[in-house]
Amino acid sequence: MFRVVVRAISSLLVSAFMGSIVVFLLLRMLKGDVATVILGQTATREALDALRDEMGLDAPLVQQYWNWISGVFRGDMGTSYAAEFDIAHEIWVRVPLTFTLAFASLILSALVALLVGTFSAIHAKDWRGTWVDILSQIGIAVPSFWLGLLMVTLFAVRLGWLPAGGYVPLTENFIDGVKSLTMPVMALAIPLSAVLVRYVRSGMLEVLDEDFIRTAQAKGLTLRRAAWRHGIRNASIPLVTVTILQLGSLLAGAVVIENVFTLPGLGRMLVVAVGGREALSVQSLTLVLMLMILTLNFLMDIAYGLLDPRIRDSGGSVPIA
Secondary structure: OHHHHHHHHHHHHHHHHHHHHHHHHHHHHOOOOHHHHHHOOOOOHHHHHHHHHHHOOOOOHHHHHHHHHHHHHOOOOOEOOOOOOEHHHHHHHHHHHHHHHHHHHHHHHHHHHHHHHHHHHHOOOOHHHHHHHHHHHHHHHOOHHHHHHHHHHHHHHHOOOOOOOOOOOOOOOHHHHHHHHHHHHHHHHHHHHHHHHHHHHHHHHHHOOOHHHHHHHHOOOOHHHHHHHHHHHHHHHHHHHHHHHOHHHHHHHHHHHHHHOOOOOHHHHHHHHHHOOOHHHHHHHHHHHHHHHHHHHHHHHHHHHHHOHHHHHHOOOOOOO
């Protein structure tokens, strides 16, 4: 297990370093001049040159990258060009909401997929499994933002059960905080659950054909009890993989959902920064979102080692049978 942890940490550090370089270079390839955005089209060349020099935009790319990444390590990501807020502080304030939204959606989706996917596999040959397949296909086809708008229309406008938008921190009022997050979490979790159900069903169908399931049935267990007692752990391994791989799509959906429900998270901050051509804010936000994904990939590698003894014994990779 020690080798698995060391390998996962090494992969995390290398991926974070390479990803920061890619983010930095991609934003430098975009057209547009930050100085012109700040001072306007009527600014003189002398004023533009002075502002570029003050912001370090005339420095070599290597120097610009070092100034940015060293500031990140110190907790200093710079200052917003237009709003003049501290970027690191603003991100730090907004991270808990986005992380809560994404993590709650991820956990809810995985649990629903594990339960519904296993149920579908057990009843694969009757009408119950067929209905699960139909509903999962519908769920995959539904965009999260459209589902969010439907929820607002039904639960907020017509029924008045939940607030249409806004956010109440859980530390201030837990009940109101849960209410403000219920529809955003559901809007993200339902489409993701539909995707994961397909993977769990497929994985569980393979597990149900294994010898240890037949042995469990020979000892007196029903197929259902054998699946829940012995098969669900094996079926959860591909679920962990697909769930983490879907995190990027989940965060992309969170950007839209936060704007649909006017939630003050990283997604809303990113949209405002892009609209205002805040290159430094976009750069720092992208790095933070990338680090969130890499961290969950790191946790996925650790989870592999805990779920599958073959990975622990082979030092981090599944041996070929």
